[in-house]
Amino acid sequence: MCPDLSHEEILRYSRHLLIPEVGLEGQRKLKSASVLVVGSGGLGSPAALYLAAAGVGHLGLVDYDVVDASNLQRQIIHGTATVGRRKVESARSRLLDLNPHIEVEIFDEPFTSANAQRIADAFQVIVDGSDNFPTRYLTNDLCVLSGKPNVYGAVFRFDGQASVFDARRGPCYRCLFPEPPPPGLVPSCADAGVLGILPGTIGTIQATEALKLLLGIGTSLIGKLMLYNALDMSFEYVALKKNPRCKVCGEQPEITGLIDYEAFCGVPGMFHNEESAGSEWDLEARQLAERLRRGEPLLLLDVREPHELQISHLEGAVNIPLGELAGRLSELDSTSEIVLFCKVGSRSRRALELLSSAGFRRLKHLKGGINAWAREVDPRLPVY
């Protein structure tokens, strides 16, 4: 039995009530509906905002992060005033300001195999707004195992993807992508950047798909993958089929419970932090400054993209972008000590592995990247 709407709600949702496909019955259905949005970032921002505005009665938000100034170029649920606050709290205040007639339940914790079932239990539809492969596989498997639709969206620079994975009616994420890419091959948005509006477009499509599922109207993206390119302004669709050999939704599934997704994706755990992980290869920004001051002959190798050098650079550093490094090893002297660096340390760590496997032995990597240098050694440089 769907709840009645108050006079305030009828006025608020008037433009929905005028559409026959929604109407009073549909709006009451939305009021009794529940959606969990995984991630309160670029995709989660527009998805949660529109679902709240649309009157979805019970919204869940899960995120363990804090609002950072560098989020605001795209994560429009947050604001300058909430920088430093917990993301889920910042998001909840914005959503309740937009629509006080809904309930927003927050989960200020990482979404993991240990808590995912508990968190998702009360929700009908899951919107995947996460930003990493382990959480995407976790969300998928959880949805398959608990029989819920997974409204998928993902972005990279100018490219976006969206679909609805519902293993009861079509393929799941694993049918399309049985395994994640090798670690480091597809860089994160923190390393590679993303057009701020792009997750707005894709997150809004996710909200649309979630709403259609709740209302039972239209044709969903089940069995289709939408590919969007903002530079070409192209929307393309490819057909997806269920994979009978899928390890989670196939005919003989191997995965019957949630697994260790960090191990599956070959990436460090959720709490791994480039700044805190210690290794014999690490060189602190202050140590590097001291060694340079003493005039030690170090080769500074900047593995960022050339356009990033316009933001900040270190005097005397040689620039070979990570993607070109494997083909340009002959430019490096394997006898000199090389200090690798990038923006925050993730690309230089991969460059270090590459050089090490190519036989280079005298290697260090600047812990925390040029951003750490800007914070600890040379505040004239900006942090980005």
Add this chain to the structure above:
Amino acid sequence: MPLVRIPNPLRPYVNGQAEVAVSGATVGEAMDDLMRQFPAFRPHLYKTDGSLRAFVNLFVAGRNVRDLQGLATPVEKETAIHLVPSIAGG
């Protein structure tokens, strides 16, 4: 010549190009030609046993070649092979 359309995340491996013209009568031959042109790309797309890595899908005319004839799927002069990798940003 068939064209392989390269998505943004993989363009660094093909000198930044969005499309690469290749030769071949099947998807497999076309991809082999792409790998000949950009040998450093191969380990990222193929496993050591020669099979395509599971995070990459190839689509021809909107259909996954896995659902057609796999790498033996025929391609013609004007065919665009769409390379779709998984991306995770959000």
